[in-house]
Amino acid sequence: MRVGILTGGGDCPGLNAVIRAVVRKAERHYGYQVIGFLDGWRGVVEDDWVGLNVESCRGLLPKGGTVLGTSRHTPFNLDNGMARAGDTMHKHDLDALIAIGGEGTLSCASEVSELGFNVIGVPKTIDNDVGCTERTFGFDTAVAVATEAIDRLHTTAESHARVMFVEVMGRNVGHIAIWAGIAGGATYTLVPEEPFDLDELCAALLRRKARGRYASIVVVAEGARPQPGTLEIAEPPVDAYGHKRLGGIASVIAQEVEQRTNLETRVTILGHVQRGGSPTPFDRVLATRFGVAAIDAAHAKQFGQMVALRGGQIELVALKDATANLKPVNSEMLEVAHAFFA
Numbered sequence: 001m002r003v004g005i006l007t008g009g010g011d012c013p014g015l016n017a018v019i020r021a022v023v024r025k026a027e028r029h030y031g032y033q034v035i036g037f038l039d040g041w042r043g044v045v046e047d048d049w050v051g052l053n054v055e056s057c058r059g060l061l062p063k064g065g066t067v068l069g070t071s072r073h074t075p076f077n078l079d080n081g082m083a084r085a086g087d088t089m090h091k092h093d094l095d096a097l098i099a100i101g102g103e104g105t106l107s108c109a110s111e112v113s114e115l116g117f118n119v120i121g122v123p124k125t126i127d128n129d130v131g132c133t134e135r136t137f138g139f140d141t142a143v144a145v146a147t148e149a150i151d152r153l154h155t156t157a158e159s160h161a162r163v164m165f166v167e168v169m170g171r172n173v174g175h176i177a178i179w180a181g182i183a184g185g186a187t188y189t190l191v192p193e194e195p196f197d198l199d200e201l202c203a204a205l206l207r208r209k210a211r212g213r214y215a216s217i218v219v220v221a222e223g224a225r226p227q228p229g230t231l232e233i234a235e236p237p238v239d240a241y242g243h244k245r246l247g248g249i250a251s252v253i254a255q256e257v258e259q260r261t262n263l264e265t266r267v268t269i270l271g272h273v274q275r276g277g278s279p280t281p282f283d284r285v286l287a288t289r290f291g292v293a294a295i296d297a298a299h300a301k302q303f304g305q306m307v308a309l310r311g312g313q314i315e316l317v318a319l320k321d322a323t324a325n326l327k328p329v330n331s332e333m334l335e336v337a338h339a340f341f342a
Helices: 015-030 041-045 081-091 103-114 139-160 175-183 198-210 249-261 281-299 331-338
Strands: 002-007 033-037 049-052 096-101 119-123 163-168 188-190 216-221 265-269 305-310 313-318
Touching (some): 002 015, 002 041, 015 033, 015 096, 015 281, 096 103, 096 281, 103 119, 119 281, 139 163, 139 175, 139 265, 139 281, 163 175, 163 249, 175 331, 198 216, 198 249, 216 249, 249 265, 281 313
Parallel strands (some): 002 033, 119 305, 163 265, 188 216
Antiparallel strands (some): 033 049, 305 313
16 A cells, blocks of 8 residues: 655644654554645645655654644635646556645545545644644643743733733634633633633723732733724735635734723733644654554555544544534533632
């Protein structure tokens, strides 16, 4: 059997661990050959690839990013892309293609699968928003980075009696914000799932001041938005792939809070540091389990499926089901966070 593998969408810690696991079991257990396509689906369309083997994958487990490179291209947004991708897969006589990615990459994988190609999906995203799986690798690392930042900001907030706003990633869902907010002891957390009331936030911070607690930490997901009609926010620009280019909402909120409350505010936008660096042990293990399960699924010819963590076990779910809807923060986690709002 010949197997192709690609990494698409935004990079995240753990991608290399999946590649390593796929190659290790494919070569040593099944005797299969693996090739890696460069820069996601672009590599499939343009027949840009490298051979992968156990030796070439040594040292990848703790390495962040992806040695295959990544992009947001798909066969459907490149000229004659699907026909060219099909030609590439036929040329290399691929028996299976393993696509590692988030919503965009896996939605593309689902469409390609429905066209009759043998595709298996592996979910990755620091946002943890892919459906039908409890966790995606990269999320634990992002939360750890954000929590460490919040821990550090507590001390400077307390030294200067300031309100510190910490903006984290989370375009459509607030998993990172909620988890890091709870773990870091945030005063308030704003997420896309719940449009915020700025008056309520200001009142909470003033109540905290009245109790003699001037220093506060407010965690803001980049996709957080105010309740309609309560705060004017400019629409963000859209990139070439139709995604809004978010970032900076915490600065807008902090400025408004300072004007309304006279509390001194500062803003820290974590940005891409959440994506980079070495994966946590949890993410290394989850990525490895996903990689092994993906090549096992290819061996069993269980195509059109995505590997998923469910009830602590690795299972297979239909790609079309996993990509039908984004997974929001559940109500139980929101309630836990609410219990600690000022």
